[in-house]
Amino acid sequence: MLLRKALTALATVLVAMSFTFVLLRSMPGDMLHMWAVQIQQQQGISYQEARQIARTMLNYDPTEPLGTQYLHYMANLLRGDLGYSLTYRIPVTTILLNALPWTVFVATTSVMLSFVVGCLLGVTVAWRRKSLLDPLITLYASVTQAVPDFLIALLLLLIFGLALHWLPMRGAYGPDVEPGWSLSFLLDALYHAVLPVMAFTLPGIGGWVLAMKASAMSALGEDYINVARAKGLREYRILTQYLGRNAMLPLVTGLASALGGTLGGSMLVESVFGYPGVGRFLAEAIALRDYTLMQGLFLLVTVGIVVGNLLGDVLVTRLDPRVRLQ
Amino acid sequence: MSVFLKVIRHNRAALFGSVMLALFFLTAVFGPICAPLDLMPDFPHRFMPPGAQHLLGTDYAGRDVLVQLIHGSRDIMLIAFSTGLFGVLIALAVGLSAGLIGGWYDAWLTGLIDVFLTVPSFPVMAIFAVLFRIQNPVQFGLVLAIWQWPGLARAIRAQVLAYKHREFVEVCRIMAMSPLNVIVNELIPNMMPFVSINFIGIARNAITASVGIMLLGLVPLRVENWGMMLNMAAFQSGAIYVPHAWSYLLSPMFAIVLFQYSLVQFASGVDELFDPRLRSR
Numbered sequence: 162m163l164l165r166k167a168l169t170a171l172a173t174v175l176v177a178m179s180f181t182f183v184l185l186r187s188m189p190g191d192m193l194h195m196w197a198v199q200i201q202q203q204q205g206i207s208y209q210e211a212r213q214i215a216r217t218m219l220n221y222d223p224t225e226p227l228g229t230q231y232l233h234y235m236a237n238l239l240r241g242d243l244g245y246s247l248t249y250r251i252p253v254t255t256i257l258l259n260a261l262p263w264t265v266f267v268a269t270t271s272v273m274l275s276f277v278v279g280c281l282l283g284v285t286v287a288w289r290r291k292s293l294l295d296p297l298i299t300l301y302a303s304v305t306q307a308v309p310d311f312l313i314a315l316l317l318l319l320i321f322g323l324a325l326h327w328l329p330m331r332g333a334y335g336p337d338v339e340p341g342w343s344l345s346f347l348l349d350a351l352y353h354a355v356l357p358v359m360a361f362t363l364p365g366i367g368g369w370v371l372a373m374k375a376s377a378m379s380a381l382g383e384d385y386i387n388v389a390r391a392k393g394l395r396e397y398r399i400l401t402q403y404l405g406r407n408a409m410l411p412l413v414t415g416l417a418s419a420l421g422g423t424l425g426g427s428m429l430v431e432s433v434f435g436y437p438g439v440g441r442f443l444a445e446a447i448a449l450r451d452y453t454l455m456q457g458l459f460l461l462v463t464v465g466i467v468v469g470n471l472l473g474d475v476l477v478t479r480l481d482p483r484v485r486l487q
Numbered sequence: 488m489s490v491f492l493k494v495i496r497h498n499r500a501a502l503f504g505s506v507m508l509a510l511f512f513l514t515a516v517f518g519p520i521c522a523p524l525d526l527m528p529d530f531p532h533r534f535m536p537p538g539a540q541h542l543l544g545t546d547y548a549g550r551d552v553l554v555q556l557i558h559g560s561r562d563i564m565l566i567a568f569s570t571g572l573f574g575v576l577i578a579l580a581v582g583l584s585a586g587l588i589g590g591w592y593d594a595w596l597t598g599l600i601d602v603f604l605t606v607p608s609f610p611v612m613a614i615f616a617v618l619f620r621i622q623n624p625v626q627f628g629l630v631l632a633i634w635q636w637p638g639l640a641r642a643i644r645a646q647v648l649a650y651k652h653r654e655f656v657e658v659c660r661i662m663a664m665s666p667l668n669v670i671v672n673e674l675i676p677n678m679m680p681f682v683s684i685n686f687i688g689i690a691r692n693a694i695t696a697s698v699g700i701m702l703l704g705l706v707p708l709r710v711e712n713w714g715m716m717l718n719m720a721a722f723q724s725g726a727i728y729v730p731h732a733w734s735y736l737l738s739p740m741f742a743i744v745l746f747q748y749s750l751v752q753f754a755s756g757v758d759e760l761f762d763p764r765l766r767s768r
Contacts, residue, residue, distance in 0.1 A: 173605040307748035309695040425607035
């Protein structure tokens with residue numbers, strides 16, 4: 162099973178790499194020639210030399226046969242060489258490495274937060290079915306299901322950023338703090354991350370609550386719950402150690418796909434908040450037709466999701482002894 | 488049909504969804520005829536709050552927001568419907584053929600479905616939307632459908648495998664019915680429940696994706712398109728900094744959410760229609 166998943170992961174990465182190859186080749190006009198002429202003028206070298214430099218920067222050479230181009234492209238990718246951004250004129254990997262931490266931070270925080278809150282609420286609702294919380298949460302889930310996350314982002318921006326001035330509207334840190342491992346910078350980064358994290362977390366909670374409620378309801382009928390009750394264990398203990406833990410297991414598989422969805426949706430949410438993560442740069446690269454940057458960011462997001470899925474599968478086998486035995 | 492009316496009578500959510508969808512549909516068909524669109528800029532009257540003359544206020548160039556919303560509903564409907572249609576057709580073709588033919592063909596397609604499900608859909612759709620230089624809503628729907636079929640295709644394939652050796656299909660085989668006949672008259676009707684639910688799901692995804700893509704300014708469609716309205720209101724015209732332009736900003740958002748919510752509620756009715764067990768409650 163795990164082997165099959167690993168093969169799918171490999172195939173996905175290969176397909177994504179081929180897709181970006183086609184993408185690069187569909188670049189309109191002779192970009193190589195344009196760059197070569199520019200470099201020639203800037204550095205005062207011969208056209209041949211300039212063309213050579215431009216070729217390494219763009220990571221493709223239209224004069225080679227197609228098969229060789231493809232192999233060279235793949236080889237360069239595996240070496241981590243993604244060429245230069247057409248708009249920023251710096252290596253794509255530099256942009257990637259700068260953007261990645263922000264997205265990883267926001268995505269993992271919001272996925273974990275919505276998972277934890279959703280599971281807690283779900284188990285509570287399943288335990289106290291008659292409470293007022295149940296219909297409220299069902300309504301919340303069905304409404305948030307209908308609101309795209311970028312609209313939630315926009316609403317949060319309008320309410321907490323623009324109207325109330327509680328939270329900053331743009332960026333990952335303020336203009337007056339120096340990036341580094343200082344306390345003031347970390348606090349400022351946290352402060353700036355509140356709205357993006359909320360934009361991902363709020364719509365995510367509903368789904369987890371419903372899933373957790375269903376899972377906990379079916380676990381409630383199990384014998385071990387009755388045994389725990391008969392033993393006279395405290396309600397809190399049954400709720401967390403017995404019901405919660407077991408009901409949570411089937412949901413863990415969903416974590417990876419939730420992370421994938423967050424990474425895919427980061428284009429919009431990060432753009433709304435001007436948050437300098439992978440998604441915002443990808444949206445910008447697509448808008449500016451920056452093919453090399455587009456290629457690099459798209460590959461990064463895909464590889465991120467593939468790795469996330471694999472980690473999720475491994476995590477499930479660790480957590481659930483039944484899966485481990487198979 | 489009469490069964491659906493019975494469902495609606497008991498299920499308030501489905502009633503709400505059906506009525507709202509009918510209203511949206513009528514608005515998209517007849518609205519533009521009743522309320523002509525006037526896109527002439529009228530700058531002295533820009534960013535007006537709701538009033539008697541402009542029920543939902545005016546935009547950055549003094550044009551009526553409500554009329555734009557009414558005209559834009561056509562695009563949204565067309566995008567949602569065409570993505571749903573194309574997506575279901577691709578899913579049926581892939582799912583049915585994979586389940587029926589089997590062997591290496593099936594293995595290959597299943598692998599392909601897995602790959603499609605893993606690669607993040609929104610970035611791909613955004614890149615496609617830019618590469619294909621979209622001109623109209625139906626074309627937009629077709630482009631979005633390229634990445635919207637795999638989930639349904641997988642479900643259809645599983646269903647075909649489950650039905651393949653059930654009695655009603657075996658009987659058809661003994662009666663020497665042609666495979667096409669079996670597919671069209673036996674298999675597809677049995678799959679209608681989740682195909683129609685998935686149709687609604689794909690249509691909803693298409694609305695979210697298309698509005699998102701237009702919000703980023705990647706596909707320039709008409710001004711009155713809801714996604715374009717939102718893009719102009721939120722990012723281009725500076726309307727978010729104009730306090731009394733709130734109606735211009737919130738109207739397209741509310742319209743999108745209402746349409747999405749209606750689809751969700753309608754889907755619950757369709758669910759109940761095909762699953763009598765849900766009806767008894």
